[in-house]
Amino acid sequence: MNSHRQPMGWSRVERALAQTLHTQPRTTKAHGATIERCEAPDVEVEVVR
Amino acid sequence: MSEQRPRVQVGLGELVAAVPHIAGYYPSDGSLAILALDGARLGPTVVLYAQPERPMTHLDLVGALDKVAQHFISEQFTKCILVGYGLAGAELASRADIVLNLDGVHAEEAVVVDGRRWRIIGPDPISTFDLLPSPPASIINQYPTPAPTREAAQSSMSRSPLSVHEQLGRVAENELAGSKQVSLDEVTGTLREMGANIKSGRTPDVIDVARVAAFMASHANNRDAVIIKLAASSSELDAVVGLAQCARMCQESAVPAVAGAAACVGYVTGRLGVPHVSELAQMAGAENRLGQLVRFCAENGINPQLVRESLERRSKSMSVPKPGLRPLEHQSIGPPGPAI
Numbered sequence: 023m024n025s026h027r028q029p030m031g032w033s034r035v036e037r038a039l040a041q042t043l044h045t046q047p048r049t050t051k052a053h054g055a056t057i058e059r060c061e062a063p064d065v066e067v068e069v070v071r
Numbered sequence: 072m073s074e075q076r077p078r079v080q081v082g083l084g085e086l087v088a089a090v091p092h093i094a095g096y097y098p099s100d101g102s103l104a105i106l107a108l109d110g111a112r113l114g115p116t117v118v119l120y121a122q123p124e125r126p127m128t129h130l131d132l133v134g135a136l137d138k139v140a141q142h143f144i145s146e147q148f149t150k151c152i153l154v155g156y157g158l159a160g161a162e163l164a165s166r167a168d169i170v171l172n173l174d175g176v177h178a179e180e181a182v183v184v185d186g187r188r189w190r191i192i193g194p195d196p197i198s199t200f201d202l203l204p205s206p207p208a209s210i211i212n213q214y215p216t217p218a219p220t221r222e223a224a225q226s227s228m229s230r231s232p233l234s235v236h237e238q239l240g241r242v243a244e245n246e247l248a249g250s251k252q253v254s255l256d257e258v259t260g261t262l263r264e265m266g267a268n269i270k271s272g273r274t275p276d277v278i279d280v281a282r283v284a285a286f287m288a289s290h291a292n293n294r295d296a297v298i299i300k301l302a303a304s305s306s307e308l309d310a311v312v313g314l315a316q317c318a319r320m321c322q323e324s325a326v327p328a329v330a331g332a333a334a335c336v337g338y339v340t341g342r343l344g345v346p347h348v349s350e351l352a353q354m355a356g357a358e359n360r361l362g363q364l365v366r367f368c369a370e371n372g373i374n375p376q377l378v379r380e381s382l383e384r385r386s387k388s389m390s391v392p393k394p395g396l397r398p399l400e401h402q403s404i405g406p407p408g409p410a411i
Contacts, residue, residue: 039126054127055135059142059372060116061341063213064305066078067113070085070153071182 079209085191086113087154087182090208093098094118095344096224100157103164105139107148116146117372119163120221132163133170140174142372153181160184161192174308197317213305214314214342221346228350231319231328233274255296258286259310262301262317263373266309269316277320284321288328298332302382318351331355332364337367338384339375382391 081089090096090104093116098104101121107114117139143151155164161183168178181192190199205211217225253261261283265275269356272330287294302308308401315337318330332349337343343351348369355362368378 031134054122054125054131056120057135057139057372058094058118058120058345059369060095060344061188061305061375062107062113062115063093063210063212064076064341066361067079067086067111067208067210068078068111069083069108070111071079071083 072409077209080206081113081207081210083152083182084189084203085206086152087184087286088155088203089210090116092206092211092214094217095214095222095347096218098160099220099240101129101159101163102156103160104154104156104168105167106152106154107143107146108147108150110150110153114143115145115273115374117142119167127163129166134172136167138236138372140171140176142374143176143332144174146353146374148174150177150179153178154189155181155183155192157185159291161303164192167388184376204239213308220344224344225346225350228315228319228347228354230354231316233277233320251368253286258283258297261298262310262313263307264309265313265316266311268358269312270309273311275316275320280317281318281322283317284325284329286371287332290324291328294328298335299382302379305340305342307336307340308342311336311340313353315343315347315351318354319403327359327362329360331365334362334365334369335378341375345369 086106090106093132094104096196098118098120103119105117105119119132119135121131121140141408143149153164153167153171155161164178164183165179168181170248177389182189183192184202185199187202188199189202189399218227261279268275287297297314301310305338311333314333318326318333321329330351334348334355337351340347349366352362352366352369357363365378370373
């Protein structure tokens with residue numbers, strides 16, 4: 023099987039995302055600084071000092 | 072929802088030690104980690120670093136920090152902690168403090184990590200502290216062991232020499248052809264087991280890898296059902312690690328489906344860092360729309376929650392696949408075909 027077509031359903035995901043992505047801030051690698059976002063752990067972390 | 076999550080209190084030193092686990096690798100000297108805070112609550116972490124082929128100018132830095140601030144403010148994070156790496160990172164932290172403050176994100180602390188020690192940046196007499204060898208287990212248990220460098224993190228996701236082809240070839244095909252069809256629950260259970268085995272230093276069974284991959288590649292709904300099931304929880308670290316390993320080892324014909332799914336799940340759950348997700352998405356191939364979509368989102372700092380919500384909407388309209396939906400009808404475990 024050399025066909026790796028994606029299911030049509032993904033276009034719905036893409037459309038839904040497209041509606042919100044254009045309002046989202048984006049990082050970029052076009053310049054000399056790259057930003058990588060990492061998600062917080064799935065616990066409520068309280069920073070105490 | 073957040074009220075139901077377990078709560079853990081961490082000191083600044085513990086948080087500094089946890090950054091490599093959250094990022095997936097140890098940031099190199101000259102990098103800056105920006106940890107978002109909402110009050111005392113920890114949010115996403117952004118790692119900022121220079122492109123190797125081009126030094127970071129002040130304008131580059133300001134532009135990047137403006138974007139970070141937009142992200143944070145759009146998600147109600149108005150405070151942060153800055154962690155610079157090495158002397159260049161300390162300089163970045165000092166400059167970022169000013170820029171982010173102008174953008175409306177106040178840095179509560181700025182620290183510098185130098186080798187195995189860290190200290191708070193400030194005008195007062197400075198004390199340095201040893202980096203904690205073991206950050207809180209409740210945090211680091213949610214991430215794979217960090218790679219020593221970003222490059223190592225990326226290469227850890229490339230195709231493994233221990234692939235199904237290398238090890239078994241047609242034996243795996245015969246084994247699969249004679250086996251019973253698997254269900255979604257069996258597949259996710261196998262993935263969890265694979266992840267747990269990898270943590271213990273054991274290589275997954277290639278028959279398990281081939282069987283899971285065949286299930287996911289046999290029908291798009293099968294693959295998507297795995298994605299939706301694993302993406303529903305952030306606590307599926309073992310299954311996420313198992314799925315990534317499956318992408319590295321599986322038969323060539325299943326790589327786009329499995330690698331695209333691994334990239335998606337790793338990104339949506341936040342359990343895999345950007346280097347891992349990018350590499351898996353690239354492995355899925357340029358024609359794999361899911362992989363390309365995830366790669367775009369990961370490399371542009373898009374909040375994974377948006378993708379998660381899209382997946383949830385989709386799952387409501389998707390029929391649950393029947394167990395073992397024609398897993399092998401169009402599958403071949405023979406010699407790899409041409410590159411996709």
